[in-house]
Amino acid sequence: MLSLNLYGAPFYLVSAFLFLFAVFQTLVRNRSVVDVNRAIELFAVFFAIAVVSYDVSNRPFDMEGDTAVYINFFNDLNSGLENPFQTFEPGFIGIVRLFGYLSLDYQSFFYLITFVFLWSYYFLIKAVFGAQSRWSLFIFAAVLFYPFFLSLTANVIRQGFAMCFINLSIYCSVRGYWNRGAIYTLLAALFHKSSIVYFPVILFRRVVFKVGVSGLVVLWLSVSLASYLKLFVLLVAVLFDLSSSYGLAVNYSDLDGVDYITGFRWDFWVFSSVAIVLLVVLKWLGGELNKREAYIFYVCALLSCLHIAMFDVAYNDRFGVYSWIYYPLELAYVIRAISNNFANGQRRFYAQERSIPIKQGEKF
Structure with a gap:
């Protein structure tokens, strides 16, 4: 088994840029450059997410965790073969079949999960701290190195996708859109049944x-x-x-x-x-x-x-x-x-x- 090593040199360079730009935002508080800072921040976050998603999607087959299990499941399901998994959430089954229908491989599937999850987490950070907060980049850069983010991206494929909807649910709750938050929670349960634990908290x-x-x-x-x-x-x-x-x-x-x-x-x-x-x-x-x-x-x-x-x-x-x-x-x-x-x-x-x-x- 290979060690849990998701990232390459490009990721560390992008992360260093995120931290440096976050420091720059903190030190430079000129209101005339607020819009410029926000535009650069969005570009930096997009570039970082793209790099991280690429590294995660190209993880080794024999990486520790459930990677090999989900790769085999993805290939078997789209090849019409039987798989030892007897039950899966319909949302997860549907998205896997959609990728097969579009002739996309499992690497594209892993890329999408990581990409959407990180964007949903970033939007949640902005909702909690405010659109102009200088804390956003520091938190987002810290999340990329956080071990439980590695757990979602390296082990729990279904739960990682479900967490995208949970992030959106909490985002809507912070904004005061409680009904939308409840809907996103129910959508999350289509990808991982355990996500339903969020629904009573909102209800x-x-x-x-x-x-x-x-x-x-x-x-x-x-x-x-x-x-x-x-x-x-x-x-x-x-x-x-x-x-x-x-x-x-x-x-x-x-x-x-x-x-x-x-x-x-x-x-x-x-x-x-x-x-x-x-x-x-x-x-x-x-x-x-x-x-x-x-x-x-x-x-x-x-x-x-x-x-x-x-x-x-x-x-x-x-x-x-x-x-x-x-x-x-x-x-x-x-x-x-x-x-x-x-x-x-x-x-x-x-x-x-x-x-x-x-x-x-x-x-x-």
Whole structure:
């Protein structure tokens, strides 16, 4: 098996350019060049996405992960051969057949997945931070090196495509288009059934905001304790049996037939707990979280709790990725909030100093 090495020299050159241009945007704040900066930023992002997508699409056949499995599936399906996969999401089947109908190979398919995913993530960053924010390029460049982006591009082909629609769903939610967000969530489920976990969060968004940060912390502590004590094992078995009775195949229910460690894992628990920590820090910095921009923090916190509850399911990291993939965006949002609070504190301090009357004869 080859090591997980997706990128070549062109990617690193493009990434260096992204960071340098982001620094330039931060240092140069001349309003007269705003439109020029935005045009160059779009070109830089497009070029970077094109290079990364090309490198990912030309990955080795025997790369670690599910690459070979999906390549064989793609070729078998378009050759009319039988494949060991008995059930797949109709959206994924349809797009694979479409590529075969157009005589496009699997490399074009992998290219499309990476290309669309990165663009959807970039649009989400712009929605959360604002169209003119200087944070966008820093976050986007960080995502390219983020290990859970590698997981989506190297291992999880179906989930990677589904995440494109999830990104658009959260983008619409940030913009206030809740109905569109729900539709995109349902479309995501056509490519990976597990994406349906986003739908209740959008459908019951008002209830989620009423629960608040304190309620989510209590939920996280309760779920963590129950997972540690293995109280979810029976519940998971019941849910799998119930889904099977409705004709829904669950690929991860056979614990004995897969080479995967299940049960409570401290490393996964720590990764998922980061979402709760970031939400608490944001609450501490900004008081009541009633802005749409904070919605993604609630989403990640709830899905992190779900992942902790699913530790007894094989390949439960597939659920963890739904939350982990947004950590760069969330972390940058918290850092910006800290920076803004510090800057506001400095301004208030200097304003108070200027307003303090100096008594006669008083020296400094």
